[in-house]
Amino acid sequence: MLADTINRFIESRLSSVYTAIPGVVKKISGNIADIQPAVSETGVVLPVLPDVPLVFPSSKTAGFVYEVSKGDSVLLIFCSSSIDEWLAGDGAEADTDDPRRFDITDAVAIPGLFSLSETPKLDSSDGCVMNHEDTTITIKKNGDIVIGGDSAKKLVNEEFKEVFNDHVHNFFAAPTGTFSTSKPAVSLSTAIPPIPTPVGGEVALFGTAITDKELTDKTSAV
16 A cells, blocks of 8 residues: 555656757747647646757857757757756856756757657768758768759859859960961061050051950950
8 A cells, every 4th residue: 555655656756857858849930839748748838938949059150050940840858947047048067956856847849859750861871961942961971072953953053154254364365367387487486577566546457456344344144
């Protein structure tokens, strides 16, 4: 009888102790989200948890942050003590006199927990894979970096066109006329006079005046 009483007490106490369960994002603003716990006991519906901080792999100097949207699944973790004072502070150690333990109100969320049927189909057998919609970046085990996807191709193409189209190069028009191969060979130094120094913005070349404007052209990529 005593053992049964103790067991019931323990089970009753554990019913209000939360550790970690899946959740679904209902609303998000920045790195704070309202999250609905996705697992609950039969007959017990847990409420939407407001203002849950999202946890990303980051430090004060570096990090990897990505978009989280309504409907995304997360892993809810419930802290062993109240985190109200710590959240309101500057990240330093904080004291609390709140007696709650493993409470449902002390949750943080890690995005990226999926059910087996919704797990992203990313082949990471050859290294590290990052993706955003249709674009993937793979860092292979040998150090090679592969960027693929329509968005990446568009970015590369647009950047190439912008750089190529803004490229300016100078050229001199080729001489016109017919050269006979039957004549004796002549020295280029005597056949073509040296190009004179531009005067008044023009250069006389092969009897044709070329202006500074004509010396510069732009080529476009399509």
